[in-house]
Amino acid sequence: MVSSALPSKRKSQPENRASTARPAQLLAWYDRHRRRLPWRAPAGQRSDPYRVWLSEIMLQQTTVKAVGPYFEKFLARWPDVSALGSAELDDVLRMWAGLGYYSRARNLHACAVTVLREHGGAFPDTEEGLRKLPGIGPYTAAAIAAIAFDRLTMPVDGNIERVVSRLFAVEEALPQAKPQIQALAATLLGPARAGDSAQALMDLGATICTPKKPACSLCPFNEDCAARERGDQDTFPRKAAKKTGTLRRGAAFVVVRGDELLVRSRPAKGLLGGMTEVPGSDWLAGQDDADALAQAPELASVKHWHRKLGVVTHVFTHFPLELVVYTATVPARTRAPDGMRWVPIATLDGEALPNVMRKVVAHGLGE
DNA sequence: CATGCGTGGTG
């Protein structure tokens, strides 16, 4: 206690000071602890909008670790939006294979084409303009506007939702709480450096204010966090438990002709849209695989099927999948059925094969 | 507003 002469409002003073000081505290923490990431410009420099956009699309629901190699590959092959907008969609899908959420790759290409043809190769520099582009929603538009164009806006992603919901102990559950969290997040924005403020909150969420066992002792807001005050910070953000999908089953057919594999392309939209697969049955809940081969009339001429032991399992966002794998070898010069084609097994790495299909092929070709 | 949409990491 310094003195009894302090004014009576002394008790409320810390809260006022903290609320106005938060933006500066956040940036001070960021200046000391910011992560160095491939798509980030050095401190104090503005980032190339193309790199910001490319990274933000890849980072949607995807970890920094997973994105790293893909970002480098894309940047090396297509160094600017003009190059990417001039590329073939199939090449983009091939390069994206393995990263997941393949509609992002289709929208990425469509966005590059639009920027190239309708915006002269320059990204719109406002949130509103960015929001109109394919694959760019509310979060990504705000993120690009703030990080690449220094617009005073606060994007809100999963990290920031978590940090903010803890800092203010937001009791309302997601997604209903989104407007409230958006408004609270905006109070962490100072008069400048909006992009750094957003990235600071994301770094904080990724490294300290983590979903489980947050490292509160290292947090710049640890004296100022409503949830920590209550001791239940790991229960935020509130959200309803999500249900796991029903198991689906199906069959996949690995047909080999010499050193080639029979494949086809999936429909452009929907699950694994536009990606390459081996022929197979539908994937249905409660399905038995006993009559799987009857579901592939186009393969009726293939003889000597061998059912591989075991199953391939894969978990999608909304359902787990079990596939039985049948293999067959056909004579040289056997024609591919309509809509299918032969690809050299040696070049499968470069195909637009989603991981579930890589598992199937590995299982089918393995001993 | 709810659902569909990949994959890999985590405790």
Next chain:
DNA sequence: TCACCAAGCAT
């Protein structure tokens, strides 16, 4: 092990 989660978007 397995439920949850990761810089969300489109419909």
